[in-house]
Ligand SMILES: [Zn+2]
């Protein structure tokens with residue numbers, strides 16, 4: 001008998017999906033995201049999750065401030081962009097706003 005219940009991770013959050021929406025009426029892409037893009041790192045930042053196809057598309061048209069491979073952490077509630085080399089998403093310190 002173990003002191004811990006057997007928990008199965010639930011992949012509700014932590015499933016980063018491409019949010020590309022090429023026109024105002026098109027459905028979002030929804031493919032598994034490969035890249036996490038920061039368009040600007042000036043507060044408040046603007047971020048996107050993009051699949052490989054839309055990363056190519058965005059690179060041809062837009063300038064972004066930073067990017068890193070999308071991970072489960074990118075889609076977790078409460079995480080924020082850590083400006084570093086390389087950047088990554090971490091749990092935001094609870095002391096900031
Ligand atoms: Zn996409």
Ligand SMILES: [Zn+2]
Pocket residue numbers: 036068069070071073074088089
């Ligand atoms: Zn991220």
